[in-house]
Amino acid sequence: MKIEPIRLKSRSNHAYLGFILPGLILYSVFVIIPILCSVFYSFFEWSGIGPMKFIGLKNFQYLLFGDRMSPIFFNALKNNLKYLACVLLIITPIQLFLAYMLFLKIRYSKYIRTMLFLPYVLSTSIVGFFSLLLFDGNIGVLNRVIADVFGRQYTLSWLGDPKIVFKLFVAIVIWQCMSSGMMIFYADMQAVSRDVIEASVVDGCGDTRRFFSIVLPNMRASLITNITLSVIYAMTMFGLPYVLVGPSGGVNNSLDFIAMVFYRYAFGGTYYGTTDIGFGSSISVVMLIIILAVWLITDRFLKRIKD
């Protein structure tokens, strides 16, 4: 039971201001005000210097319906959503399954847990290096092994093949990031009432049945956490595809994501078009709207499952 602490309310104490102000100022200046500025800029045509020209919704119109931008944007959005679908349909079930295996204390579970979680602490650039080490078309380990065992004609340009690269990307994400969600599930499972679990053991309830009738219904908090984190992560995907295939999203833009489109148009400058603060801002505003929309949908969905 939570004990309500007695607040130090009286004393006409204004000391709280001293505690709160530094954080409030720092956070407002470097987080909130920039967000508001982005929303504001998105209605302007502005290169960052010189006069700002109000153009209403033209930036959004160009992004969503312009002949040049709309295919790029929707291709990227499609990839974001495709990845999100992979998270919800493949990665989350794997995380739940592995967490349950650790919870059941399968053999070597301590070793397994340590090794599964390890890639989580590696930086994107190291993961990118590992991916190249394995999958590089010319000098990668995988192609060398294939060439030695089966012959050179069976080697593939893994990261250069638009049909393979997305699957490979999901596999790499599973390797690197899957374990954080797994550990969140695992921690939540350990909070399931011990009595209930023991009772089910006494009653001779099998592992599978126990999972679906006792453990899973208690996973609501961690499911919400994980899915919220995944939605944000999926919709802002940037580092790994950037490291794997470069800023333009690889062959046929098969690994292009909205955050990469944003980067190209906001900071790419001379390479990818104009440096347009207004247009870049409008992309980031659209990102936020999509995140909120996807999050609302999944939230609804989770609530419905619960009832």
Add this chain to the structure above:
Amino acid sequence: MKRSYDINTGRGGRTGKNIISVLLVLYSFITIFLVGDTVLSSFKTKQELVKNLIGLPKNPTLQNYATVFVEEGFWRYILNSVLLVSASLLLMMTVSSMLAYGMAQYRFRGKNFLQGYFLIGLMMPVQLSILPLYLMLSKVHLTNNIWGLALVYAANLSFAFTVFYRFFEELPLSVIESARIDGANDFKIFASIVVPISKPVFSTVGLLQFIMIWNDFFLPMVFLTQKETQTLTLAIYSYTCNFLRNWDKIFSAVTVALIPILIIYFLFSEQIVAGLTAGSAKE
């Protein structure tokens, strides 16, 4: 609360679970291979790498390390990363713990609003604030400056705030009250009583944020474009994006980045997990 159950279900499930164990152990060899091969290959010459990518180095050499450290000035990137993370963490932990304490232990008007206000940062993509931030920092000449970037990291305190807040909310007040009766002022109470008993929270929040900032790619890439100010992550990336050309140096560079983080991981993996789960929703 960490308690493990001894569940012995017997019958049938045993074999299946053993197969899963074996498969997962085999899967873990991927990680071992990647780390091991990287470390081993860092001692090979370029000529040897062409023929002998997988396997022990025949004539171990430290040449690659010499190149990376002396010619390419790698110590500089390490120093930048260390300074950036230290400055960000110091500022973030100080500011966010004070903020959470003030919010949790005092009653004042507008508190509910502020609570929601400080959570906004959890939902916002960095892309949404980065353009105005860039303009703002370049105006005061803080781009290409690790202190400027440290301010940005420290300001993203929503996660740290949440975890600290949950902890301070349940703080036993008897200790604080007695200090108050002894005449200690609010800040002295915080610094000399609250902080020492909150060490575990500081270490879990600190470790998780350390990993996030140490590994971050996007913000350094945008804010630190000059070579002298780059971080270790960016330096590694500048090698990988020219993979073939840096073929010999890259293994030692990655090893240098890899070993410290692995040591930290093996020493503190429990706290890292605790930090990760501390931020999750509670019923």
